[in-house]
Amino acid sequence: MEIVAKTFAGLEDLLAAEIEVAGGKKIKKIKRGVTFEGNDECLYRCMLSLRTVLRLLIPVFKFKAHTEKDLYFKAKKLPWEEYMELDQTFSIDCISNSSVFTHSKFAGLRVKDALCDRFRSRNDDKRPDVNVRNPDLPINVHINELDVTILLDVAGFSLHQRGYRKKDHMAPLNEALAAGIILLSGWDKKTDLLDPMCGSGTILIEAAMIAQNFPPRLFVKSFAIEKWDNFDKQLWVAVKKQLKMEIEPSFVKFKGFDISKKAVSMTEFSARDMMLDDRIEVENVDFFEAENNWDSGFIISNPPYGERLKEDDIIGLYKEIGNTFKKSYSGFQAWILSSNFEAFKFIGLKPSKKIPLKNAALDVKLQKYEMYSGSKKASKQVD
Ligand SMILES: C[S@@+](CC[C@H](N)C(=O)[O-])C[C@H]1O[C@@H](n2cnc3c(N)ncnc32)[C@H](O)[C@@H]1O
Known part of the structure; x- marks a missing residue:
């Protein structure tokens, strides 16, 4: 599968090197990130062991949209039900770099409406709820001019979090x-x-x-992906065990x-x-x-x-x-x-x-x- 990893500007080379160690293939550097290919094992390794990554995203849909209406209708045609159930929650985070979609929040709302309306039309007017804090399916929408990419965030939180910072400090370094x-x-x-x-x-x-x-996220619990249908629990446990052996x-x-x-x-x-x-x-x-x-x-x-x-x-x-x-x-x-x-x-x-x-x-x-x-x-x- 194709995976997008995001980081801080200036850390792209380090992230690419880390991904290579985790088994990523076809690694390409992009602005503030890296794209690569990997199987589930590689993805799980990346989630637990990458130190310089901020987000790991899986692109699931790509299409062109010419207007807000077009964005809505095309997003409504997407088979969202393959990725979530009616009783699961979701969130939408949109980043737009486009002369057509100038308000990313508004573009994100159109995609949200499209997803909800698709579920409504197939489920007696019932739709999944939005949960911005701890969604089952954290969805990212990236718009570059007319190119729209819908990606799933495997964690649902920024991966700089390792779980050891429980209390506030005035100026902690990320x-x-x-x-x-x-x-x-x-x-x-x-x-x-x-x-x-x-x-x-x-x-x-x-x-x-x-x-x-030591894998920095070994003690982190509840990644969004753990709630997805295709999550391979057995493989996850095996990857964790292997990483522990590599300490x-x-x-x-x-x-x-x-x-x-x-x-x-x-x-x-x-x-x-x-x-x-x-x-x-x-x-x-x-x-x-x-x-x-x-x-x-x-x-x-x-x-x-x-x-x-x-x-x-x-x-x-x-x-x-x-x-x-x-x-x-x-x-x-x-x-x-x-x-x-x-x-x-x-x-x-x-x-x-x-x-x-x-x-x-x-x-x-x-x-x-x-x-x-x-x-x-x-x-x-x-x-
Ligand atoms: C920007 S913060 C460091 C943040 C740290 N890297 C972290 O992740 O939390 C700078 C720290 O320098 C400390 N500091 C300032 N003057 C100091 C001094 N003369 N000796 C020791 N520590 C000092 C402050 O108390 C503050 O905690």
């Missing part, structure tokens, strides 16, 4: 983006890893899972610092939830005062971007990050993610790599700094 920056950094899964401003611990938890080849032992140390007590307790809570609390050590301490007792290591972090800080404070913060790297972290390499490109300059070390990315609509950059032992200089700047 889990798929966190996994993406760890993979982009080229971290070898063996070097001890520090996030000196760890917040709710997303980077540490994602890294600990990567180190063990590898890891002896890497993970450490996090944060000045916020609440953040530290959140990291501890999530680490416990993922059974990673014996691997991840967190300290409620100011990074600039924390003692470093590692000779070398890898740092990946996203410091505050500055939304809640005054300009002087954010400049001071990034200056202090650079000073602390130079003073106490020689022999380390650090990867810093930020949307504050001005503040980056105050780190005072030349980045040896700059990777532009998107955090939803926000432009961000991942920058690499190398603190060579015996030298305060970082490597040559690369633009």
